[in-house]
Amino acid sequence: MATITDAQKGRLWGIARDNGYTTGGVFELVQDYGYDAPKEVSREDYEEIVRVARDKVAAEEFNRKANTSTPSTERHGRTCEEEGRSLPNRRTEREGGRQLRDHRMK
Known part of the structure; x- marks a missing residue:
């Protein structure tokens, strides 16, 4: 589709x-x-x-x-972690992109 x-x-x-x-x-x-x-x-x-x-x-x-x-985790019944993915940490992104890039590569 x-x-x-x-x-x-x-x-x-x-x-x-x-x-x-x-x-x-x-x-x-x-x-x-x-x-x-x-x-x-x-x-x-x-x-x-x-x-x-x-x-x-x-x-x-x-x-x-x-x-x-209700929050999306309640509406959909699952969290990002349960789906096997993670969201970027905005604080880490502001404080140093290297930590964020390392996180995404895992």
Whole structure:
């Protein structure tokens, strides 16, 4: 399944922002279609998601849902460690890139 292009992703974000979506609201919108993030949206679902992104009433609902939703580890039932991957430590990245690069190579 082909995902949307960077230009389409930018267009989706722009339309959503123009209609009152918060960042959390956009993520809730795409999660409603079964995606974890906007970059994962398929080309087949793109136009429908954009149509909903134009709806200001839907924006209020998704923004409200984003403010009351549970953390992603509870929503998905697993952590990054359980999936066998890790996230970069932003503090380490700021204090010295060498430690971060070493971490990623493991």
